[in-house]
Amino acid sequence: MEQPPDSSLRNRIIPALVVVVIVALLSLFGLSLWSPGSTSSLGAGGRINEVGQLVRFDDGRTAPTFSLRTFDGQQISLDQFQGKTVVINFWGSWCPPCQEEAPILEEFSRNLDPDVVIIGIDVWDRQEDAAAFIKQHGLTFPNGIDEDGAITIDYGVSGIPETFVIAPDGRLLGKYSGPVESVEQLRGMIRDLMGAG
Template identity: 45%
Template structure:
């Protein structure tokens, strides 16, 4: 009886394996660096005045309001008052948190500022129900039909733009708290040459 040698198939050489591992490692490092950069950009958006906005002077727009009148930014700037433009939607949870904060500031500041809300990606019926629910009495209209959100580089809702009477964008912010809004209205008044208070 002879013992047959069993042949074990040899694994073919993979000369490309080190290069593939190096390339994969490179992609991983680049991906991590991108995530770190993106995180810092998001931190900047939340922490500085104006970041990732395609303009420094607010683009003019015309907005049909729910009360049947029309708001034109350039006309409002001619009043010499600072303007607060808020993009919102009835289905947006943070917008619901923010709406009473903006309404309260509008009520407290009287005619020192012009507040205007722009409802987007919504139906007029849902928007008006939202306004009734939160008692919104400042100017509001539908931005569904126009390019306003594109002009302003809107990334999502809510977003608020603080505009000086000379048309300069002073600040862009996402979700506002009462403390945020108080601080930013003060900044806006100072930038507008108006006395805070």
């Protein structure tokens, strides 16, 4: 606002404030613009995690239990794997990174340590598309569709692929959002999370 000519102090303070605010805002936009931005995008079926990101849960939370009907008709539940490290992978047939990831997971499952289990959970998908996906990639580890979405919600999944690691004592150690790049990377990640726990 205008000031009479005599209040030169205010004539300087207000412009100075304006300049400070504007510089702050522009740097904010700049920082946001150049900071590593989107790690996910919106795909046909839901959000797709494109860039890998490891999140560690330090609060010692317990992994929500669930039971799941696999595509080959078995009923499995998390409880039956107590004492083992459980790797849960959330995927969907419509999600391109999941397609890239599937062979890696299959390879991982064929060379498992005896105390490690991997389970695939298909989300936001159609039964027939998912079945075709499993056939296409020749997946042999247990995979099932989360029919009412309860498991997905219980694990707080908002984008796929996403891989969770559960300790033998049932603690949920952490999750990796985004496609797993290699068997070694997945093994290293599990070691990492177990070590921290």
